Amino acid sequence: MIGIVGGTGDFGQGLAERLRRIGEEVVLGSRTPRDEFVANRDCAKDSDIVFLSVPPGGLAEMCAGLATDLEGKIVVSVASPVVFRDGKAAAEPGELSLAELGAKAAPGARMVAGFHTVSAKALARVDEPLDEDVLLCGDDEDAKGIVADLAERLVEGRAVDAGRLEVARWLEPLTAVLLNVNRRYKVSSGVRVTGLP
Amino acid sequence: MIGIVGGTGDFGQGLAERLRRIGEEVVLGSRTPRDEFVANRDCAKDSDIVFLSVPPGGLAEMCAGLATDLEGKIVVSVASPVVFRDGKAAAEPGELSLAELGAKAAPGARMVAGFHTVSAKALARVDEPLDEDVLLCGDDEDAKGIVADLAERLVEGRAVDAGRLEVARWLEPLTAVLLNVNRRYKVSSGVRVTGLP
Numbered sequence: 001m002i003g004i005v006g007g008t009g010d011f012g013q014g015l016a017e018r019l020r021r022i023g024e025e026v027v028l029g030s031r032t033p034r035d036e037f038v039a040n041r042d043c044a045k046d047s048d049i050v051f052l053s054v055p056p057g058g059l060a061e062m063c064a065g066l067a068t069d070l071e072g073k074i075v076v077s078v079a080s081p082v083v084f085r086d087g088k089a090a091a092e093p094g095e096l097s098l099a100e101l102g103a104k105a106a107p108g109a110r111m112v113a114g115f116h117t118v119s120a121k122a123l124a125r126v127d128e129p130l131d132e133d134v135l136l137c138g139d140d141e142d143a144k145g146i147v148a149d150l151a152e153r154l155v156e157g158r159a160v161d162a163g164r165l166e167v168a169r170w171l172e173p174l175t176a177v178l179l180n181v182n183r184r185y186k187v188s189s190g191v192r193v194t195g196l197p
Numbered sequence: 198m199i200g201i202v203g204g205t206g207d208f209g210q211g212l213a214e215r216l217r218r219i220g221e222e223v224v225l226g227s228r229t230p231r232d233e234f235v236a237n238r239d240c241a242k243d244s245d246i247v248f249l250s251v252p253p254g255g256l257a258e259m260c261a262g263l264a265t266d267l268e269g270k271i272v273v274s275v276a277s278p279v280v281f282r283d284g285k286a287a288a289e290p291g292e293l294s295l296a297e298l299g300a301k302a303a304p305g306a307r308m309v310a311g312f313h314t315v316s317a318k319a320l321a322r323v324d325e326p327l328d329e330d331v332l333l334c335g336d337d338e339d340a341k342g343i344v345a346d347l348a349e350r351l352v353e354g355r356a357v358d359a360g361r362l363e364v365a366r367w368l369e370p371l372t373a374v375l376l377n378v379n380r381r382y383k384v385s386s387g388v389r390v391t392g393l394p
Contacts, residue, residue, distance in 0.1 A: 088360075091367045093290075122392065132391045135374070157391075163285075163377035170288045170370035177332070177368050180360035181390060189392040193375075194329045194354075195319065195384045 002150075003047030005029040005040045005062065006054035011078065014123030015051060015154075021126070022153045044069035049150070050109075051076045052102065059098050063105035071108035074143045077168070078115040080175035089179030097168035099137075110143035112136055113168035114151065114159075116175045119188035132190030133157035137167040160193045199347075200244030202226040202237045202259065203251035208275065211320030212248060212351075218323070219350045241266035246347070247306075248273045249299065256295050260302035268305035271340045274365070275312040277372035286376030294365035296334075307340035309333055310365035311348065311356075313372045316385035329387030330354035334364040357390045 004012045007028030016026045029043025077099035099113035114136035134151035138144040148159035201209045204225030213223045226240025253276045274296035296310035311333035331348035335341040345356035
């Protein structure tokens, strides 16, 4: 079972539908359970892999609140420290990445950071293939491998291992770059890494 | 004439040879002029476009020292705030990007930031095409357009406009991500932006 905590946005909705289409069972969590949404705590408890699709400011707190439920679970942090100034995307990264803050708040979670370059809007257009790679980082190699296998079933490209969890510090802000590309070209851009074997 | 200030490294050497192969005249600058290297000041003075291929810690100081010579010139900052810890690439970005610090130090320069995702090693293998895009940002649209035209003659991919100079804050650290990918896969990776028109 794959859980999406904070599954009400474009990213969570698109991801859920795409996961269902590749045959995965999905449970969506929300702070206000209703209709198809269960409580975030139940979403975390019932899942083997938990995507954290929550605003950057709420990620560490969310992890702290769910720390017991996330124990031993593979947790995927997709958040970026993006803010908007005068309608333009910017990033306000801290010293640590959001993924590292989440890992500190939920030390039993097997944290993987990734999907920062996958546009929520592109994800939500579930009938269009995702012509891009997924970049992943994390310190738990097994967890990262499992997320990589899943990612490669979701995108046309490949899952690229960008190393240890710390690398998320420099990967997360890339979302702000792509959002500026999107603004300029009126697109939903992604990334492919070239030069790989 | 295209100048490469600090042209003694892999990046500068590879860039110079590739520029020559597409018919551009190139002048290489160094702090210690000798053989093919002129003084950085002469390199800047004699060029229309000046690539700053200097270590991140020295970029702002270099710009301050060459401020008069860079007046009105198109200046390309390719530097990233990369450091190595235990042999692993990391980034230590400040509040401003290196390109913005350079622009503040040489306010007459028409600053463009880019090429951060182009591997110095790949660049130095001058017989191999560069299968990748070049991401550019800058506030001077004309300068950025001229650098874009040049970039598209150097790589197989395209020049991607990532917006204003500020965006370099989130683009520059990407070099550290790619260096970690390189370490993992033993390659010289680059990036292509997908989803563009």
